[in-house]
Amino acid sequence: MPTIKSSYQGNLRTRAEHLQSGEQIITDAPVDNNGKGEAFSPTDLVAGALGSCMVTIMGIIAEREGLHLEGLAWEITKVMQANPRKIQEIIVDMNWEKPIKDDKLLQKLKNAAKTCPVALSLHPDIKQTVNFNF
Structure with missing residues (x-):
């Protein structure tokens, strides 16, 4: 059974959901690697x-x-x-x-x-x- 379900949101952003708890994490590419740096890389x-x-x-x-x-x-x-x-x-x-x-x-x-x-x-x-x- 999967632990995490993730999807690409566009603009170098991803969203991951911890399936057991429903908690979510968003990642962004860092500024020094073409991203916005608005979330954890x-x-x-x-x-x-x-x-x-x-x-x-x-x-x-x-x-x-x-x-x-x-x-x-x-x-x-x-x-x-x-x-x-x-x-x-x-x-x-x-x-x-x-x-x-x-x-x-x-x-x-x-x-x-x-x-x-x-x-x-x-x-x-x-x-x-x-x-x-x-």
């Missing part, structure tokens, strides 16, 4: 998926350990390469105001982030830089 979604996946898996581990990650925030920087045009690097800066004093738990969370399904699915040529600021 497909490569923005890849970069965003990496951060979301990392934090989701960290959340699973944290909750098992009795830690709640509410308030954890992150910023994504996507670096593109030309010829061929592709993602060169994704930088994830995680910020949390609550320091984790348990070094073993902190290492578990870092390992969980770096081995999330999206991180493991990306081509090894895409550099993944993760900064844990907590």
Whole structure:
């Protein structure tokens, strides 16, 4: 059974619907690639998926350990390469105001982030830089 149903809207825009929830995402080509840049680009979604996946898996581990990650925030920087045009690097800066004093738990969370399904699915040529600021 399909997970996502998508359609081309014209003018370098697509619409995707998550069939289980009905939620929709629109993408536009970025300005530097003939688009309007009015929505996430497909490569923005890849970069965003990496951060979301990392934090989701960290959340699973944290909750098992009795830690709640509410308030954890992150910023994504996507670096593109030309010829061929592709993602060169994704930088994830995680910020949390609550320091984790348990070094073993902190290492578990870092390992969980770096081995999330999206991180493991990306081509090894895409550099993944993760900064844990907590």
